[in-house]
Amino acid sequence: MSPSFSEATRARFERMLARYPDKEAAILPTLHLAQREFGHLSGEAIDYVATLLGFTPARIEGVATFYTMYNRKPVGKYHLQVCRNLSCSLMGAEHLIEHMSRKLGIKPGGTTADGTFTLSTVECLGSCGTAPVMQVNDDYHEDLTEESIDAILDGLRQEHG
Amino acid sequence: MPNFTINGISVDVPQGTTILEAAKTAGIEIPHYCYHPKLSVAGNCRMCLVEVEKFPKLQIACNTIVTDGMAVKTDSEKVKQAVTGVLEFLLIHHPIDCPICDQAGECGLQIYYMKYGLHKSRYAVEDKVHKKKVQDIGGQIILDAERCILCSRCIRFLQEVTGTGELEFFQRGDHSEISIFPGRPLDNRYTGNLADICPVGALTSKDFRFKCRVWLLRGARSICPGCANGCNVEAHFKEEILYRLKPRQNDEVNKTWMCDPGRLEYKKANEARLLTPVNRENGIPKAAPWEAALSSVAFRLWEMVEKHGPGSVAVIASPQFSNEELFLARKLADEVLRTPHLGFSLRTVGDGFADDFLIKADKNPNTRGAKLLGISEEKFDDIVQNVADGKIRALLVFGNGIADLSDAETGRLLANVPFVVQIATNEGAVSRAAHAILPSASFVERGGTFTNHAGRVQRFWMGFPPRGKARSAIEIITGLANRLGAGWKSGGEAQVFRAIAQSEAPFAGMSYESLGELGQTAGGKG
Secondary structure (H helix, E strand, C coil): CCCCCCHHHHHHHHHHHCCCCCHHHHHHHHHHHHHHHHCCCCHHHHHHHHHHHCCCHHHHHHHHHHCCCCCCCCCCCEEEEEECCHHHHHCCHHHHHHHHHHHHCCCCCCECCCCCEEEEEECCCCCHHHCCCEEECCEEECCCCHHHHHHHHHHHHHHHC | CCEEEECCEEEECCCCCEHHHHHHHCCCCCCCCCCCCCCCCCCCCCCCEEEECCCCCCEEHHHCECCCCCEEECCCHHHHHHHHHHHHHHCCCCCCCHHHCCCCCCCHHHHHHHHHHCCCCCCCHHHCCCCCCCEECCCCEEECHHHCCCCCHHHHHHHHCCCCCCEEEECCHHHCEEEECCCCCCCCCCCHHHHHHCCCCCEEECCCCCCCCHHHCEEEEEECCCCCCCCEEEEEEECCEEEEEEECCECCCCECCCCHHHHHHHHHHHCCECCCCEEEECCEEEECCHHHHHHHHHHHHHHHHHHHCHHHEEEEECCCCCHHHHHHHHHHHHHHHCCCEEEECCCCCCCCCCCCCCCCCCCCCCHHHHHHCCCECHHHHHHHHHHHCCCCCEEEEECCCCCCCCHHHHHHHHCCCCEEEEEECECCHHHHHCCEEEEECCCCCCCEEEECCCCEEEEECCCCCCCCCCECHHHHHHHHHHHCCCCCCCCCHHHHHHHHHHHCHHHCCCCHHHHCCCCEECCCCC
């Protein structure tokens, strides 16, 4: 079945669209809405956004694949995005990524079998003062250590049940 | 009008001209991939970097407008180094698979590498990013993503010319590639142009791939015979086989484009050809020498006229034939056979599709020409009626088929006529029924003119002499007329066209010289 926005998202979309004189400019925010709504941007979701905005699906695909923060593949319930840019790396990010990989049994880019976690490495999250940093869904976790990571992951797992 | 100097040469150019275009008028070539005269400027290939006095950095010639007093250098050491550097980057992930690439021989990368590159690659082959090869993306096109230099000509063509936008850039950085959205292949009738405008081997023609190395081909300026639009084309052939049609620039007609069905028109010149005169004796077709064939046809025509009067003979002309041939066919009917039964039959063939760009519903290259020469389409129905009524004893049919009649209908219609002569290039229902077949030359085996839907008279040139024993229809008609006592001087198409210009008002004042390569518009209404 082809996806479509819920009524609430549809309303948000309409309000958002009215702010852009040019529909092309609304592609990015619409893709964000779609990603929130559908979890990831499947081919069907791209097609849906294309129809919604009146572009070819190729145009939307081009935009969606250019930006790294749009997920073209399904991600776990918690998307762990660990910064590996300069400051975080100096503060041991690479080591933390290895630790998480071992703990979760997945490589960066992978998702745990139960669909709880996806581990990604990302570029600067703009919080160098509190490096190393990771973003879990919409939340930042700062000044990470192996111990704090264990606590975060265990907490999330419990929450997930 | 700004005046500027390029490599020391002083040039005047119209306001708003880019350096790249201005250089062309000064005879200076500036290398480029993404620039295309009929597409918007993208400025992303960076091959056209030039030095402009007082500019701190090199500028791209394709997007820098000439201003008065500007001094441009395209041959300085700085420019040469930059161009070589750009080319090295463009080639960095290139698979260098020229031996298996169909673009080899007409590839922008090969040409510019020999001219501006000749550098040793500093990038290890095993480090190259590989992308998908041999992708069927629909239409007439195969995509090889790793040969692509991301110039975006194809993307712009599909946005600006067809408006269909099937191709886009996907991903980013060195993973960037052009592609279609999965499951949405190219969906327009102009896809073949993508292979033409692709400066490298990324988009190649499905039809032409691996048929022939391009350096073995020779070209003849021609007109696409596929419809009434008269797109200017270049017919590429090797020996007596046509391999492809490519558009030839004519801004009044087709700019630099042509349609997909038109590109396949070349096949008619290769396949199912009538290559030898045939006389049917007691129902059995037999090859005959030209002399005998022409004499026996002339005799039968004369016999019918003598016995049953000129009204027993009819001529069905075809707008697949040139102005010159139609003019002679009309003279044959009017002055030699003196029959009132002369008409032409329109063939629509295929789906009769038309759009507001290049494809016309009338699938004949010379309908307007036939009308301007006073051959009537309405008469055709009249002739068919006479044939059905058994009043026509001899019928001269030009062309491979009659109107849009099916094979069975053609057979039934022609069964009413005791003597059917055909002048045509290809086998079909008419050739199976005809009592005599006089094989004529294909569009690339003779010269002449077609008049397109807008009345533009355009020349096409002979690429090679008629295949087999086929002859130009001018020779065939003249041969018949003279055997019927006409006493015409034999001559080529240029002479016949001179006669047309003298006696036919719409063509008055025209000559092959005045038509030139791009044609002229005929006067009067057709």
